[in-house]
Amino acid sequence: xxxxxxxxxxxxxxxxxxxxxxxxxxxxxxxxxxxxxxxxxxxxxxxxxxxxxxxxxxxxxxxxxxxxxxxxxxxxxxxxxxxxxxxxxxxxxxxxxxxxxxxxxxxxxxxxxxxxxxxxxxxxxxxxxxxxxxxxxxxxxxxxxxxxxxxxxxxxxxxxxxxxxxxxxxxxxxxxxxxxxxxxxxxxxxxxxxxxxxxxxxxxxxxxxxxxxxxxxxxxxxxxxxxxxxxxxxxxxxxxxxxxxxxxxxxxxxxxxxxxxxxxxxxxxxxxxxxxxxxxxxxxxxxxxxxxxxxxxxxxxxxxxxxxxxxxxxxxxxxxxxxxxxxxx
Amino acid sequence: xxxxxxxxxxxxxxxxxxxxxxxxxxxxxxxxxxxxxxxxxxxxxxxxxxxxxxxxxxxxxxxxxxxxxxxxxxxxxxxxxxxxxxxxxxxxxxxxxxxxxxxxxxxxxxxxxxxxxxxxxxxxxxxxxxxxxxxxxxxxxxxxxxxxxxxxxxxxxxxxxxxxxxxxxxxxxxxxxxxxxxxxxxxxxxxxxxxxxxxxxxxxxxxxxxxxxxxxxxxxxxxxxxxxxxxxxxxxxxxxxxxxxxxxxxxxxxxxxxxxxxxxxxxxxxxxxxxxxxxxxxxxxxxxxxxxxxxxxxxxxxxxxxxxxxxxxxxxxxxxxxxx
Ligand SMILES: Cc1ncc(C[n+]2csc(CCOP(=O)(O)OP(=O)(O)O)c2C)c(N)n1
Ligand SMILES: [Mg+2]
Numbered sequence: 001x002x003x004x005x006x007x008x009x010x011x012x013x014x015x016x017x018x019x020x021x022x023x024x025x026x027x028x029x030x031x032x033x034x035x036x037x038x039x040x041x042x043x044x045x046x047x048x049x050x051x052x053x054x055x056x057x058x059x060x061x062x063x064x065x066x067x068x069x070x071x072x073x074x075x076x077x078x079x080x081x082x083x084x085x086x087x088x089x090x091x092x093x094x095x096x097x098x099x100x101x102x103x104x105x106x107x108x109x110x111x112x113x114x115x116x117x118x119x120x121x122x123x124x125x126x127x128x129x130x131x132x133x134x135x136x137x138x139x140x141x142x143x144x145x146x147x148x149x150x151x152x153x154x155x156x157x158x159x160x161x162x163x164x165x166x167x168x169x170x171x172x173x174x175x176x177x178x179x180x181x182x183x184x185x186x187x188x189x190x191x192x193x194x195x196x197x198x199x200x201x202x203x204x205x206x207x208x209x210x211x212x213x214x215x216x217x218x219x220x221x222x223x224x225x226x227x228x229x230x231x232x233x234x235x236x237x238x239x240x241x242x243x244x245x246x247x248x249x250x251x252x253x254x255x256x257x258x259x260x261x262x263x264x265x266x267x268x269x270x271x272x273x274x275x276x277x278x279x280x281x282x283x284x285x286x287x288x289x290x291x292x293x294x295x296x297x298x299x300x301x302x303x304x305x306x307x308x309x310x311x312x313x314x315x316x317x318x319x320x321x322x323x324x325x326x327x328x329x
Numbered sequence: 330x331x332x333x334x335x336x337x338x339x340x341x342x343x344x345x346x347x348x349x350x351x352x353x354x355x356x357x358x359x360x361x362x363x364x365x366x367x368x369x370x371x372x373x374x375x376x377x378x379x380x381x382x383x384x385x386x387x388x389x390x391x392x393x394x395x396x397x398x399x400x401x402x403x404x405x406x407x408x409x410x411x412x413x414x415x416x417x418x419x420x421x422x423x424x425x426x427x428x429x430x431x432x433x434x435x436x437x438x439x440x441x442x443x444x445x446x447x448x449x450x451x452x453x454x455x456x457x458x459x460x461x462x463x464x465x466x467x468x469x470x471x472x473x474x475x476x477x478x479x480x481x482x483x484x485x486x487x488x489x490x491x492x493x494x495x496x497x498x499x500x501x502x503x504x505x506x507x508x509x510x511x512x513x514x515x516x517x518x519x520x521x522x523x524x525x526x527x528x529x530x531x532x533x534x535x536x537x538x539x540x541x542x543x544x545x546x547x548x549x550x551x552x553x554x555x556x557x558x559x560x561x562x563x564x565x566x567x568x569x570x571x572x573x574x575x576x577x578x579x580x581x582x583x584x585x586x587x588x589x590x591x592x593x594x595x596x597x598x599x600x601x602x603x604x605x606x607x608x609x610x611x612x613x614x615x616x617x618x619x620x621x622x623x624x625x626x627x628x629x630x631x632x633x634x635x636x637x638x639x640x641x642x643x644x645x646x647x648x649x650x651x652x653x
Contacts, residue, residue, distance in 0.1 A: 128401060
């Protein structure tokens, strides 16, 4: 077992990463079967970030993520069949089929939404951190975003306000080296898009190996302790890499072969499995867990496939709090 | 009844709701210690303190984002965007986030908040501080749009907006801030989506909003001296829209004039004209006439701005010309 970490945490980190990995693989398969429409931004290769934070936080905490947010929503405990059902546009979908892949949300699990306009969620995350501070709860807000997002104004507005108000919020920059198809270094004035900006807001510069779930978990714990102690926000840059293109439209040809190979060799889940074996878990233990999680995904897939498409009745529901969409009498 | 200015009624409305509900909080630029650049929020900081009345940095996206996230998690925020022109800077928050969250999440996310903003022309501020943009908001499903024309409505509609479970964009008119009027003492709450009929005549109906309402009333008084009796409807709320009152008052006179501060294209009157034409065409004696600002950015010089926004004279002349 790795130092300072109980068996329980390691198992939970491995389980959570597997769930994320198998979910994304299934989303990919279903897309190829034309059962998932529109687009999909998979987090294959980046699972350790969502898992590390997800395991470290409290159930009552709040999270915000991006259009690449399947795994961040899953790690909060959102149920698998409604998640897959949403990607497939089915009635059982977690948003009833109204939101789709880029807007997965499960308020009852504290997953306050997936946001598809770059940067917006950093500002919205201020609000739940503010309400927790105002109401005197111990809830911390975590907000995930990419490296490319550090170049939009909302990033800077949010960091500044969070620091001024000493809000209990953790900003997690998942630096996967690309904003869409452009290498982040080509469009950013500093080497580390998240960490190098931290000092502008009086924050520590923190860089973590985003492919190492233990490292992410520890960084998350530190940030949560700081936030709950009333010491304000943190900005954590996690270095990671996506295994596929930006979205389903992108084969990712712009990435050098050696770079791709080097990062695949550092696959977070294979690395974590090796570490678990070194720490005394047997191949049998791990295989059993893997089979169990794969079964969960398989069963959920069947449930989602059997679900009908949404009733047309919901088109004009839930624009307003009264449940309807009337704008006139 | 108390005599209050429009700006005092803003602070009254907010104070009434902050006293009633501890989860009502208020944020914006210079709204707290300074009492607002239009002095519309004087006294709130002193009464409710820095925890509930908060001066922010110049960060319109963070102001609205923080308001949204707080609304999603139990607070009832009021956010001020100093000039409505600045909504363009944070339009993503209004249109893509606040307005859509409930629908996109199948009702999971709730966003009970109010965005207050100073709208409209007449102050010689030029094209970037004078626009009437309520028609932008009206085009977005998921946000209510309110624009009061007098101090009593400011207090009553603002209170209603704060209590409303949906997001409301509340357009205060900056050329009305000094207007005085009777405001009920004690709790005063109106209903959103109810137009008010300010005067009734047999010859024509004027539908107006915000600063165009007092002008329409003045025009009606002048027309009355010429033997033309005009109904004046203050729309008050574009979303929800009190179509029934507008249709009923139009049918009674057979003639409808809208008076809009919006530039011509897609001003709110075009939607009303379309509804009236579809739903009571055979009750009309003449085409619906829209009196609007021409399709230009607002100029600043006194005589230019005055000639651009609909004036009492233009309303009178247009109605006289079309009564035939
Ligand atoms: C305001 C805005 N601009 C552009 C886009 C289009 N877009 C979607 S994702 C993306 C790249 C974001 O890169 P990064 O922040 O690094 O996140 P990643 O996709 O790598 O997770 C862009 C440009 C958008 N959705 N919103
Ligand atoms: Mg990126």
